[in-house]
Amino acid sequence: MPLSTASNFAKPDDAFRAIVEAHRGLNDEQSADLDAALVLVLANHIGDLDVLNEAIALAKRRMLDASQQQQQQQQ
Amino acid sequence: MVQTKTQFGYRRHPDQDRASANIAEHAVVVVGAGPVGLSLAIDLAQRGQSVVLLDDADRIGEGSRAICFSKRSLEFWDRLGIGQRMVDKGVVWSVGKIFHGEQQLYQFNLLPEQGHKRPAFINLQQFYAEAYLVDRVSELPAIDLRWRNKVTALEPRNDRVALTIQTPDGPYRLNAQYVIACDGARSSLRQMVGAEFAGQVFEDQFLIADVKMTAAFPTERWFWFDPPFHAGRSALLHKQPDDIWRIDLQLNRFADPAVEKLPENVRPRIARMLGHDKFDFEWISLYKFQCRRMSKFIHDRVIFAGDSAHQVSPFGARGANSGLEDAENLAWKLDRVLRGTSPEALLESYHIERSAAADENIRESTRSTDFMAPNSHQEARLRKAVLSLAKETEFGKRMVNAGRLSTPSVYETPLSTADGDSWRGGPRPGASMLDAPVAGLRGEPMFLTEAFIGAGTRFTLLEFNNGAAPELPEGLGAVRIGGKDGLADSAGLAATRYDAEPGTAYLLRPDGYVAARFRHPTRPALDAALARAAGQS
Numbered sequence: 001m002p003l004s005t006a007s008n009f010a011k012p013d014d015a016f017r018a019i020v021e022a023h024r025g026l027n028d029e030q031s032a033d034l035d036a037a038l039v040l041v042l043a044n045h046i047g048d049l050d051v052l053n054e055a056i057a058l059a060k061r062r063m064l065d066a067s068q069q070q071q072q073q074q075q
Numbered sequence: 076m077v078q079t080k081t082q083f084g085y086r087r088h089p090d091q092d093r094a095s096a097n098i099a100e101h102a103v104v105v106v107g108a109g110p111v112g113l114s115l116a117i118d119l120a121q122r123g124q125s126v127v128l129l130d131d132a133d134r135i136g137e138g139s140r141a142i143c144f145s146k147r148s149l150e151f152w153d154r155l156g157i158g159q160r161m162v163d164k165g166v167v168w169s170v171g172k173i174f175h176g177e178q179q180l181y182q183f184n185l186l187p188e189q190g191h192k193r194p195a196f197i198n199l200q201q202f203y204a205e206a207y208l209v210d211r212v213s214e215l216p217a218i219d220l221r222w223r224n225k226v227t228a229l230e231p232r233n234d235r236v237a238l239t240i241q242t243p244d245g246p247y248r249l250n251a252q253y254v255i256a257c258d259g260a261r262s263s264l265r266q267m268v269g270a271e272f273a274g275q276v277f278e279d280q281f282l283i284a285d286v287k288m289t290a291a292f293p294t295e296r297w298f299w300f301d302p303p304f305h306a307g308r309s310a311l312l313h314k315q316p317d318d319i320w321r322i323d324l325q326l327n328r329f330a331d332p333a334v335e336k337l338p339e340n341v342r343p344r345i346a347r348m349l350g351h352d353k354f355d356f357e358w359i360s361l362y363k364f365q366c367r368r369m370s371k372f373i374h375d376r377v378i379f380a381g382d383s384a385h386q387v388s389p390f391g392a393r394g395a396n397s398g399l400e401d402a403e404n405l406a407w408k409l410d411r412v413l414r415g416t417s418p419e420a421l422l423e424s425y426h427i428e429r430s431a432a433a434d435e436n437i438r439e440s441t442r443s444t445d446f447m448a449p450n451s452h453q454e455a456r457l458r459k460a461v462l463s464l465a466k467e468t469e470f471g472k473r474m475v476n477a478g479r480l481s482t483p484s485v486y487e488t489p490l491s492t493a494d495g496d497s498w499r500g501g502p503r504p505g506a507s508m509l510d511a512p513v514a515g516l517r518g519e520p521m522f523l524t525e526a527f528i529g530a531g532t533r534f535t536l537l538e539f540n541n542g543a544a545p546e547l548p549e550g551l552g553a554v555r556i557g558g559k560d561g562l563a564d565s566a567g568l569a570a571t572r573y574d575a576e577p578g579t580a581y582l583l584r585p586d587g588y589v590a591a592r593f594r595h596p597t598r599p600a601l602d603a604a605l606a607r608a609a610g611q612s
Contacts, residue, residue, distance in 0.1 A: 036453075037460040044470040 003054035081135040081206050085223040091247040101127045102413055104238060104251035106226055106264055110141070110201065111381030111398035112257030113208035117155045118406035120217040121532075124413060127251070128218055129240065131225035131258075135209070140201040142313065142321055143392035146186065147483045147507060148399045149193040150524050150587065154532050157211050158193070161204060165197030166314050171296035173477050177303055180465045181472040182295075185480055190568045191510040192522035196480070198294075198315045200285075201395065229254070229267040229377065236376045253409060254377045257398070260365075262383035268374040274367020275441065277388065278328040279448035281362045284341055285319050288354035292320075298477040300447075300462055304347035309447045309477075311390075312348070319357055322348065323389075325447060332361040364388035366441050368433045372426045380405055385433035387440040390447065390478035397436050400483065401429050407533075407585035411609065421610030424490050432484035439479045446476035483507040490584070492591035492604040501574035501581075501592065508537070508587045511569040513562040523569060524587070526554045526562060533585045534605060536596075539570060541577030548602055584608055 009015045022038075023031045043052050090099040103119060105112045108130035116126045144152075144161065152158040172182040185195035212218045227246065228239035235250045256264035265272060297312045299305070311323035322345055326335055334340060336359055346352035368385035372378060381398030405425050411417035449455040464471030483506070491504035502509055510524045527535055530552030538545075540558035547553055555561035556569055557577070564570055573581060582591040582604050591604035606612040 032453075032456055033460065036456045037464060040457070040460050040464060040471070040474070041468075044468075 001048065001051065003051050003058065005058070081202070081209070083133050083135075083209075083222045085133055085243050086221070087242075087244055088219070088221055090249055091242065091244060093247070095248065098237070099249045100235070101125070101249060101251045103127070103253050103255065103409065104129060104236075104249070105255045105257055106130075107256065107258035107381075107383070108205075108209070108220060108222075109136075109257060109259060109381070109398075110204050110208065110395050111402050112255070113205065113212060114151065114155060114399055115255060115257060115380060115402035115406055116218050116220075117208065117211055117215060118151075118402060119410060120212075120215040121155065122406065122410040123217070124410055125217045126219070127249070128212070128220045129224040129226060130220070130222055133222040135202045135205045141204075141392075141395035142198045142200060142315055143196050143396070143480075144199055144204065144399075145392060145396040145481045145483075146191070146193045146195055147481075148396050149197065150510070151399055151403045153192070153524060154403075154528055154587075155208075155211060157207050160207050161199055162193070162197055164203055164207075164316055165199035166294050166316055167194045167197050168294045168296065168314070169195035170293075171298065171477075171480075173475055174297065174299045174302065175462045175465070176301055178466070180300075180462070180475060190512040190566060192524050193510070196392065198313060198321075200315055200317075200319070203316070204395075226258075226264060226267075229264060231375050231377070252376065252413065255405070255409075256377060256379045256383045257381050257402075258383050260382040260386050262379070264377060265369065265379065265383055268377055270369050270371070270374060270379075272367055272369055272386075274365055274386070274437070277364045277366075277444050277448065279363070279444075280326040280328060280330050280332065280335070281364070282324045282326055282335060282341065282344075282359070283362060284322045284324075284345065284359045285315070285357040286322060286345060286354040287317070287319055287357055288349070289318050290320065290349070300475075300477070302348070305344065310348060311477075320354075324348075326361075328448075330361075336361050362389075364440075364444060366437045366444075368430065368437060372430055373422060378405065378409075378422070378425070380429075384429075385436070387436050388444045389440075390443040391436070391440050392478075392481045393436040393440055396481045397429075397432060400432060401425075403586045404429055408610075417610045424488055424610060428484075428486040428488050428490075431487065435484050436481070443476050443478045486588065490590060490608045490610065492582075492607055494592065495600075496592075496594040498592070499574050501572065502589045504589050504591055506589050508581070508583055508589060509572045511564070511572050512566055513556065513569055514565045515562060516560070518563070521562075523554070523562075527552075527583065527587060530554050532587075534590075534608065535583045535585075536601070537573070537581040537583055539564075539573070539575040539577060539579040545580075545596060545601075546598065548598075548605055551601075551605065582608065 104127045105116050106129050108128055116128045119126050149158050152161055169186045170184050173180045212220055225241045226238050227241045230237040235252055236254045237250050239248050258264055294314045299310045302310050308325040313321040365386050372384045380401035387393045408421050408425055412419050449458050461474045465475050486505035488505055510522050515521050533552050535552035537554045539556050540561045556564050578595045580593050580596045581589055584590050590608035
């Protein structure tokens with residue numbers, strides 16, 4: 001099964017809010033710890049290495065795009 | 076502190092008195108009398124080959140070096156006639172425990188089921204293993220073991236290799252059809268053939284000490300992340316024979332080896348770990364690990380086996396055990412090529428199978444080492460998350476990597492015949508045979524691995540009887556289960572482990588790996604599988 005990028009939550013705002021609220025009151029270090037644990041928990045729930053690799057590639061593409069934009073701005 | 080366990084004498088050999096026009100010719104010269112070279116020489120000799128075995132030292136090594144020998148290695152040594160002696164002396168274990176701080180995270184059992192002749196592992200100092208192997212060598216006149224014979228030059232010729240060998244009496248020369256380099260991680264033969272040995276060096280340093288003490292710790296592998304006695308790092312405790320305990324402590328990457336190694340600096344650390352200081356040091360060593368392998372294990376007529384060909388970090392017992400798997404893989408192939416019953420191309424399968432195994436061992440041990448010594452803040456953070464999740468989740472426990480212990484590789488190899496029938500279990504082609512308890516013709520209890528040895532440690536058909544005994548190709552050994560003249564599968568475990576029904580047959584290679592399997596073998600199918608496994612097609 002390929003990575004689903006359709007909208008899967010009935011109320012996407014609730015999901016986004018849940019993650020945001022989980023980080024409330026945490027400093028950057030604690031937030032990073034939380035994210036690390038969350039990624040591992042969710043990755044295990046998905047339980048499919050191909051889907052995980054697709055998700056990693058998709059997430060990483062955002063970062064590459066961002067750094068390219070940054071470089072263009074600097075030029 | 077360093078003990079020489081066994082001293083051997085140099086003896087002048089008649090080869091050394093030969094004129095240069097009349098150099099001695101040998102079929103096989105094995106260089107390096109460590110566990111791999113000794114085992115390989117014994118296997119070859121038992122198959123009827125004459126072997127010259129050279130070693131540049133005249134004693135069995137210092138310290139204990141390798142300690143964990145796997146079930147697979149013990150089964151190999153059973154075939155060489157020394158498995159029992161190793162097990163009798165060794166410390167048998169199969170349980171490992173992992174701690175984080177003061178708390179036990181989980182424990183694993185590497186061999187939770189009964190009905191195997193050999194345990195998951197024994198711990199045994201390498202010098203004992205070598206001493207027993209040397210004893211076995213001395214029973215085999217076909218092996219000519221020459222101490223203090225150091226190869227100093229190697230010249231490839233068309234059909235042989237010319238070696239120059241330095242001895243206390245000066246140099247001499249001999250020719251060999253094949254030279255097997257088992258001369259360790261710092262292999263001088265590897266340099267002589269000009270091969271690269273590239274890979275990854277780990278910056279973290281580890282202190283390894285063998286201490287003598289009487290202690291009531293169980294015979295289990297204990298591993299700590301961030302223990303109270305060694306904050307922020309990892310530690311390993313493992314029992315060996317003679318009340319010797321292996322202790323492995325991670326140091327930081329900037330630690331000064333000369334300072335860290337001093338007994339007065341090591342002692343307080345270990346006293347904190349054990350809770351007392353009633354112990355003596357047998358051996359202390361400081362390590363940085365490397366994971367690397369040669370790109371080709373075969374350089375014309377020079378073949379590399381063991382640490383000379385590949386090196387891994389020690390977490391996982393993949394060093395000596397993989398070297399022994401190299402030896403068992405190579406011995407039968409080289410024997411057949413020397414006899415002319417298989418073409419020289421069969422040797423290429425040694426490189427294919429064992430270099431893939433080396434890659435697997437490097438991958439596994441690199442992952443373990445990275446987990447123990449994270450390379451970045453984020454890696455450390457992910458590890459921290461895994462360790463904390465392991466306290467309450469099953470998936471977290473399974474992600475904790477304190478060493479994945481050596482199991483035999485499954486070979487993707489041109490020697491295998493792909494399954495044509497349907498199977499729900501059992502070892503697939505390329506996997507090593509599984510043991511099971513059976514009963515012999517007089518009802519005596521025995522194991523399948525023993526029956527395989529009894530059938531001649533050659534290409535062997537393991538058949539589950541269905542009344543009709545098929546006519547076997549010439550030279551094929553047979554192990555039959557069920558029927559009047561077969562072994563009794565009293566516990567039903569052989570049938571279960573091999574997913575067998577009446578008529579099922581497994582074609583085993585001389586190293587005990589599965590070459591092919593059939594629900595109902597026909598003679599043409601068997602002939603074809605046998606030819607493929609022997610490198611003839």
